[in-house]
Amino acid sequence: MSLRVVGVTKRFGDLVAVNKVSLQIERGEFFTLLGPSGCGKTTLLRSIAGFNQPEEGEIYFYEKKMNKVPPHKRDVGMVFQNYAVFPHLSVYDNVIYGLKAKKTAAQEIGPRALKAIEMVRLKGLEKRLPSQLSGGQLQRVAIARALVVEPEVLLMDEPLSNLDAKLRVETRSEIRALQQNLKTTTIYVTHDQEEALAISDRIAVMDFGKIQQVGRPWEIYTNPANRFVAEFIGTTNFFEGETVSKNEDSTLVSVKGVELAIPRQEESKGSQISFAIRPEAFRVLEDTETSLTKGLFPLKGRISSVEYLGTLTKYEIELAEGVILKVNSYDIEPDKLKQTGETVEFGYDPKRVLIYKD
Amino acid sequence: MQSPFWRLTALLIIIVFVFFLIIPIAKIMKGSFQTEEAGPFTLKNYKDFASYRSYWRSFFNSVFIGLASAITTILVGVPLAFIVSRWNVMGKALIITLSTLPLMLPSFISAFVWIILLGRQGMITHFLRSIGIPFESIYGYFGLIFVFTCQLYPYVFLMTISAFSTMDESIEEAAKVLGSSPLRTFITVSFPLVLPSILSGALLVFMSSVENFGVPMIIGEQMPILAVSAYSSF
Numbered sequence: 001m002s003l004r005v006v007g008v009t010k011r012f013g014d015l016v017a018v019n020k021v022s023l024q025i026e027r028g029e030f031f032t033l034l035g036p037s038g039c040g041k042t043t044l045l046r047s048i049a050g051f052n053q054p055e056e057g058e059i060y061f062y063e064k065k066m067n068k069v070p071p072h073k074r075d076v077g078m079v080f081q082n083y084a085v086f087p088h089l090s091v092y093d094n095v096i097y098g099l100k101a102k103k104t105a106a107q108e109i110g111p112r113a114l115k116a117i118e119m120v121r122l123k124g125l126e127k128r129l130p131s132q133l134s135g136g137q138l139q140r141v142a143i144a145r146a147l148v149v150e151p152e153v154l155l156m157d158e159p160l161s162n163l164d165a166k167l168r169v170e171t172r173s174e175i176r177a178l179q180q181n182l183k184t185t186t187i188y189v190t191h192d193q194e195e196a197l198a199i200s201d202r203i204a205v206m207d208f209g210k211i212q213q214v215g216r217p218w219e220i221y222t223n224p225a226n227r228f229v230a231e232f233i234g235t236t237n238f239f240e241g242e243t244v245s246k247n248e249d250s251t252l253v254s255v256k257g258v259e260l261a262i263p264r265q266e267e268s269k270g271s272q273i274s275f276a277i278r279p280e281a282f283r284v285l286e287d288t289e290t291s292l293t294k295g296l297f298p299l300k301g302r303i304s305s306v307e308y309l310g311t312l313t314k315y316e317i318e319l320a321e322g323v324i325l326k327v328n329s330y331d332i333e334p335d336k337l338k339q340t341g342e343t344v345e346f347g348y349d350p351k352r353v354l355i356y357k358d
Numbered sequence: 359m360q361s362p363f364w365r366l367t368a369l370l371i372i373i374v375f376v377f378f379l380i381i382p383i384a385k386i387m388k389g390s391f392q393t394e395e396a397g398p399f400t401l402k403n404y405k406d407f408a409s410y411r412s413y414w415r416s417f418f419n420s421v422f423i424g425l426a427s428a429i430t431t432i433l434v435g436v437p438l439a440f441i442v443s444r445w446n447v448m449g450k451a452l453i454i455t456l457s458t459l460p461l462m463l464p465s466f467i468s469a470f471v472w473i474i475l476l477g478r479q480g481m482i483t484h485f486l487r488s489i490g491i492p493f494e495s496i497y498g499y500f501g502l503i504f505v506f507t508c509q510l511y512p513y514v515f516l517m518t519i520s521a522f523s524t525m526d527e528s529i530e531e532a533a534k535v536l537g538s539s540p541l542r543t544f545i546t547v548s549f550p551l552v553l554p555s556i557l558s559g560a561l562l563v564f565m566s567s568v569e570n571f572g573v574p575m576i577i578g579e580q581m582p583i584l585a586v587s588a589y590s591s592f
Contacts, residue, residue: 084529
């Protein structure tokens, strides 16, 4: 493997920013640290870059222990949230800065810099000063500057959070494509779950300085390890209730008087259980359909809000007093759109229920 | 439309400006074209100034000492500002506050203090001679530049420290991650970015040392200096 973090703890006074974190990142992998602000993801990234010294634990690049190595000898590239492009140097001089610092042979510098500038589609802007560039262009300068030195590891600290929404989506697929081409091991920090799902090979979800779950995007989305991960990644409906009865493949749980089916549990009748159902696990049924033929657990409720978003429509459906479900419906024909106040039949497959025992 | 408050403020600023700046300077300018004998307009004063070697020497001495002080205050103030703003120095706020003290102290008082320490009969002078260092005294060029440096370095220090602390630290981090040593990072990134502030601090030092009267009066001895010559010919 390319990079190992073993039991790293970083404190700031009484605050434990990173708490006994261990990670293994493979060569060429696009690895994302995802979590809310203050979860320790940036602190961990800065430990890897060498900007802070962990109190405990080790950081290895291949077999080499890096704890005592200063940042300028670590052979990492870094892209910062606020670009950190040198404001007094032209695009070209920014890009060659690292090559000169690393004493690259003079005849190599020019061609390599031009290749990097071309790679991030800034050709023709070499002589521009940073003050003459837009935010998206500045971040591309920063990316070219980091990649031109061919670092062992590329670290990216929320590189897209200062860009507007549309540019963010474009730039992230560019970053992904570049990474796939160059096969540079990349550690990417973000608080945006959609961004993480879209570009990562693997994601580590962090909260309170601890790793909550590490996995491929679909593993994290479809099988979140705990309630925090389930709530942080995507939206979800959470329930707490008491088991009522069970048959051979499912258990019925009473949630504020509404009975919902979940996969069969071995606990005795009356045990407390919490579980979640994603909004897209529900299916709103048409008049001609019945839940039994589709193998769905049937529900009936009153629509309390409708949000039409084009590709999908978000309903909130009230089952009973205080039990409101978020339900997503995809690709519906306009005349089948439900209205607020309408009573609808819908259902879900109990196999898609996520159960939390913690 | 501007509110009456802002118009009044503008008017007040103009009045202050005219009374305290324009009128005195205009008076001096007018006086420079007049003598008692020659009447309302003459270039005699300028001719006199240009023909006396001692005036020329005091002019060049002042400019030379001003430039030298600007350079020495940069050499003292910039590294100090870098250390205080970038390293984890204890009592940072106290150091910054104390460093402004020399600016409050009348400069001739600090000149006196340096004479007590480094004058011909000064405490340090005696000590240096007793261990065999043939130190003469603080009087002269060296002494003037030395006292101005001690007195005026806060201009450079304070300007530079605020430039360092408003500078985005991730710019320096970006340089380091690209393989640049701390020294190279300072020379190629931090220094060029705070240079405008350093220079404006140094400009203040230059102006203050050229206009200063107390220090050359006490330490300059017979050396011709603009401010002293102006005083003695008044």
